[in-house]
Amino acid sequence: MFGRPNVFVTTPDASKRVIMGDEAFKPGWPTSTMELMGKNSFIGISYEEHKRLRRLTVAPVNGYEALSLYMTFIGENVAVALEEWSSAGEPLELLTQLHKLTFRIIIFIFLSSKALKARKKVVDGLHSILYQRRNRVKHEDDSGKQQLGKNKKVDMMEELMGVEDENGRKFRDEEIINILLMYLNAGHESSAHVTMWATVLLHQHPDCLCKAREESEEVVRRRPAHQKDLCKLQALEIRQIDYLSKVIDETLRFITFSLVVFIFKEAKTDVDTCGYTIPKGWRALVWFWGVRLDPEVYPNPRAFYPSRWDNLKPKAGTFPPFGAGSHMCPGNDFAKIEIAAFLHYILVGYELELVNPECPIQYLPHPRPKDNCLARIKKISQHG
Numbered sequence: 001m002f003g004r005p006n007v008f009v010t011t012p013d014a015s016k017r018v019i020m021g022d023e024a025f026k027p028g029w030p031t032s033t034m035e036l037m038g039k040n041s042f043i044g045i046s047y048e049e050h051k052r053l054r055r056l057t058v059a060p061v062n063g064y065e066a067l068s069l070y071m072t073f074i075g076e077n078v079a080v081a082l083e084e085w086s087s088a089g090e091p092l093e094l095l096t097q098l099h100k101l102t103f104r105i106i107i108f109i110f111l112s113s114k115a116l117k118a119r120k121k122v123v124d125g126l127h128s129i130l131y132q133r134r135n136r137v138k139h140e141d142d143s144g145k146q147q148l149g150k151n152k153k154v155d156m157m158e159e160l161m162g163v164e165d166e167n168g169r170k171f172r173d174e175e176i177i178n179i180l181l182m183y184l185n186a187g188h189e190s191s192a193h194v195t196m197w198a199t200v201l202l203h204q205h206p207d208c209l210c211k212a213r214e215e216s217e218e219v220v221r222r223r224p225a226h227q228k229d230l231c232k233l234q235a236l237e238i239r240q241i242d243y244l245s246k247v248i249d250e251t252l253r254f255i256t257f258s259l260v261v262f263i264f265k266e267a268k269t270d271v272d273t274c275g276y277t278i279p280k281g282w283r284a285l286v287w288f289w290g291v292r293l294d295p296e297v298y299p300n301p302r303a304f305y306p307s308r309w310d311n312l313k314p315k316a317g318t319f320p321p322f323g324a325g326s327h328m329c330p331g332n333d334f335a336k337i338e339i340a341a342f343l344h345y346i347l348v349g350y351e352l353e354l355v356n357p358e359c360p361i362q363y364l365p366h367p368r369p370k371d372n373c374l375a376r377i378k379k380i381s382q383h384g
């Protein structure tokens with residue numbers, strides 16, 4: 001699959017960390033998801049172009065202002081979904097439902113409600129939405145109501161239409177669509193998986209579930225009476241839920257989502273590691289399973305134990321669920337907020353009942369219970 005690696009770089013205890021290859025990882029190979037997607041599909045971007053893309057597109061996704069704005073929308077959607085699932089009566093595939101939910105959240109946040117109608121033909125839909133938007137903005141421009149790039153945008157598509165680099169260059173339609181597709185693709189499946197695993201792991205560890213539930217209920221109790229409505233969750237409040245954030249970190253360490261099975265990284269200089277030299281320009285393949293289960297960093301690594309994060313300050317490179325360096329996942333804070341919101345809502349109002357608690361795991365392409373986590377969502381409190 002990855003070509004034939006000719007060198008495995010190992011730690012003294014032989015847990016694999018980095019695989020080096022000659023033919024497989026010569027300079028010119030993709031170094032990241034963004035580049036991979038570019039080469040395989042539509043963009044084919046250079047290092048400079050990647051830097052430019054990140055500079056122009058990360059703030060609308062992960063900036064504090066953007067996150068605060070999205071919080072209400074995420075909360076409302078989670079609340080409605082849980083209500084719907086719990087009243088279904090029948091068991092449902094939690095993973096399938098979470099895919100739909102995270103897709104709805106991400107597509108709405110990037111494209112507002114219009115694109116929901118275009119889901120079946122996303123690309124055609126995006127083209128036609130862009131065309132309409134440009135016409136509308138031009139019309140508003142002509143009539144002096146709004147100037148693109150100066151007034152408030154309704155979603156990420158409009159942000160991208162207005163954004164300019166230092167040379168005054170704007171994105172072309174093709175580029176906007178490619179960026180949106182990349183974010184849509186990268187931004188929903190991973191979150192759905194991690195959310196499902198965090199929910200399942202909590203329910204499989206009743207002591208952790210109890211502790212997380214107490215904490216979430218305390219957050220609701222502390223709120224002023226007029227803010228008891230759960231849909232009014234604030235980004236700041238989510239970030240204050242200390243134990244829950246450890247549950248999320250532990251889930252990210254404990255399970256390995258496909259994107260996080262490995263990443264390519266390029267050596268910018270000759271790197272000496274574990275008795276080997278990775279020459280400048282070579283790609284190293286970082287094998288996350290070796291990193292996240294390293295007993296020197298995580299004692300008893302196969303135990304799900306969120307409290308290990310009480311005093312744990314992982315050294316650089318030992319906790320890379322979102323990658324590292326210039327390609328690090330730009331949706332990391334967004335994803336954590338989305339997962340935390342879901343867990344918080346389920347903790348204060350619902351319970352998960354797995355139909356097949358002993359269901360075997362299917363590992364490829366992503367680890368998941370073979371039944372897609374068939375479960376009943378039971379309402380246990382009016383908070384939900």
Ligand code: HEM
Nearest residue numbers: 032034186187190191194321322323324327328329331335
């Ligand atoms: C729990 C959820 C998520 C996980 C575990 C995750 C993990 C990752 C990882 C490991 C990478 C590769 C980083 C590297 O090469 O060093 C990545 C890249 C990326 N992720 Fe995420 N991600 C998640 C959610 C999201 C979300 C919600 C978005 C969008 C809102 C997003 C957008 C992207 C993009 C665009 C890239 C490519 C970045 C680049 O190459 O510059 N991800 N993600």
